[in-house]
Amino acid sequence: MDTPQPLYSAESVRELDRQTIAALEIPSIQLMKRAARAAFIHLRARWADIGRIQVFCGGGNNGGDGYVIAALAAQKKIPVTVFACTDPELLKGDAREAYAYAVREGVQVLTSLTELDSADGNTLIVDALLGTGFSGELRQDVAHAIERIRKSPGPVFSVDIPSGLSADSGSADLAVQANMTVTFIGRKLGLYCGRGPALCGEVIFADLGAPAPxxxxxxPLAQRFERSSLKRLPERAADSYKNMFGHILIVGGDSGFGGAALMAAQSSARSGAGLISLATRPEHLTAALTRCPEVMAHPVISGQELEPLLEGPDVIAVGPGLGRSPWSEQLLARAGRAQVPLVVDADALNILAVGRVLAGVKRDDWVLTPHVGEAARLLGCNTAEVLADPRAAAVAVQQKFSGVVILKGAGTLIAHEGGVDLINSGNPGMASGGMGDLLTGIVAALIGQHLPLVDAARLAVWLHGEAGNRATEDGQRGLLATDLLPWIRRLVD
Structure with a gap:
């Protein structure tokens, strides 16, 4: 099993820069030139036949990288022009030296967007406006430059990070939309969560020879897990039997929402759980038995009727299609008192946020799986605040409720007592109803098969997203949650 990738804050990467320069005993300009060369190599590998290059340079070291890239392009006889968003006369230190290098190589440097020729589809834009130190409001001239880049019909290559994207949180208002981003020394958290996955394109990491120590x-702010760094389920022994692999109880399916609870039950079954029970409204019983006869479906009209069903399961998943009625609150209250691990999702989270049920309860043995809106309700804030710093929101929910928190998104964050994990898995086609219900069932099934909660959360998020990726053979639009079920089964082993 490989180790996960550490994800850093902007300040931490600056410290890594300082330590690399000291350890290698090189001037800082040499590290800048290493970064620019690494970027140029990847740029040329991706767009070998590009006709011309326009480089947008800011006033800091990110702009310095851009000037060196322009110089390297000129050396290769590639037509190249630089737009200087900051007057070159105001540049200092390495950025000024990089500018001088570009000028010596014959690079044309313009200081007005109106002087810059319009880009066509054969023009590569290099974004070197803002580096990892960006935060707050964009200057007007920078905003205009970003808008110009966004209108370019050709490919866009971002140096270290797309300009306008926060390296720490992945938040962005106006930002560059890149086809490729090459990032240096340390992977920045913001590239992989929030708006990062939508803005970065392909992300390439170059360590620039930084010494491992x-x-x-x-x-780091978080650890990024890929398939090779996930703990998997062990092979089953030849004499295995169903009770060895967990009895999962799914609680949910208020009137009109029976499908959510059934999909959670199906995904639990396809994830390898030994036994599945379903507690739902009586009117959903026939559909449940017809759709998935392997599920033991029970009609429940009150919390009292749920009570006997709580004695057998090894894991309870509560929330899919639960609704917010008195019936819903009764079932959550009873399920929440069970002495087995819980997976809490959907309206169970919304009821929890109100505070009438399980008020003040903290458990080490539950997994909460909110999306951004549910996380905001749990924290008593708005979704914009969660989106501004998803990692901080995930941590805040975990500190408030304990256990493990899965904050769902393009870069799903898993907060737990030991830190924060990130998994990039899935695709935009999964933005459809029922996907979260599947994830709930997968998490419950993996816990039932004896994975620790954190390992179960990590593996479930990856399985869920990868199943979504495999299910897009016929395209992303129109992808249904149930399309993932066959792939979950294939991937779980």
């Missing part, structure tokens, strides 16, 4: 002294 420097990474031990700098604390």
């Amino acid at each position: 420097i990474y031990q002294a700098v604390e």
Whole structure:
């Protein structure tokens, strides 16, 4: 099993830069030139036949990288022009030296967007406006430059990070939309969560020869898990039997929402759980038995009727299609007192946020799976605040309720007592009803098969997203949650 990738804040990467320069005993301009060369190599590998290049340079070291890239392009006889968003006369330090290098190589440097020729489809835009230090409001001239880049019909290559994207949180208002981003020294969290996955395109990491020991002294914000770094389920013994693999109880399906609870039950079954029970409204019983006869479906009209069903399961998943009625609150209250691990999703989270049920309860043995809106309700804030810093929101929910928190998104964050994990898995086609219900069932099934909660959460998020990726053979639009079920089964082993 490979180790996960550390994801850093902008300040931590600056520290890694400083330590790399000291350890390698090189001037900082040399590290800048290494970064620019690494970027140029990847640029040329991706767009070998590009006709011309326009480089948009800011006033800091990110702009310095851009000037060096322009110089390298000129050396290769590629037509190249620089737009300087900051007057070159105001540049200092390495950025000024990089500008001088570009000028020596014959690069034309313009200081007005009106002087810059219109880009066509054969023009590559290099975005070197803002680096990882950006935060707050964009200057008007920078905003105009970003708008110009966004209108370009050709490909866009971002140096270290798309300009306008927060390296720490992945938040962005106006930002560059890149086809490729090459990032240096340390992977920035913002590239992989929030708006990052939508803005970065393909992300390439270049360590620039940074010595391995420097990474031990700098604390990351999160750890990024890929398939090779996930704990998997062990092979089953030849004499296995169903009770060895968990009895899962799915609680949900208020009037009109029976499908959500049934999909959670189906995904639990396809994830390898030994036994599945379903507690739902009586009117959903026939549909449940018809759709999935392997599920033991029970009609429940009150919390009291749920009580006997709580004695057998190893894991309870509550929330899919639960609704927010008195019936819903009764079922959550009873399920929440059970002494087995819980997976809490959907309207169970919304009821929890109101505070009438399980008020003040903190549990080490539950997994909460909110999307952004549910996280906002749990924290008593608005969705914009969650989107502004998803990692901080995930941590805040975990600190408030304990256990493990899965904050769902393009870069799903998993907060737990030991830190924060990130998994990029899935695609925009999964923005449809029922997808979260599947994830709830997968998490419950993996816990039932004896994975620790954190490992179950990590593997479930990856399985869910990868099943979504495999199910897009016929395209992303029109993808249904149930299309993922066969793929979940294939991927779980």
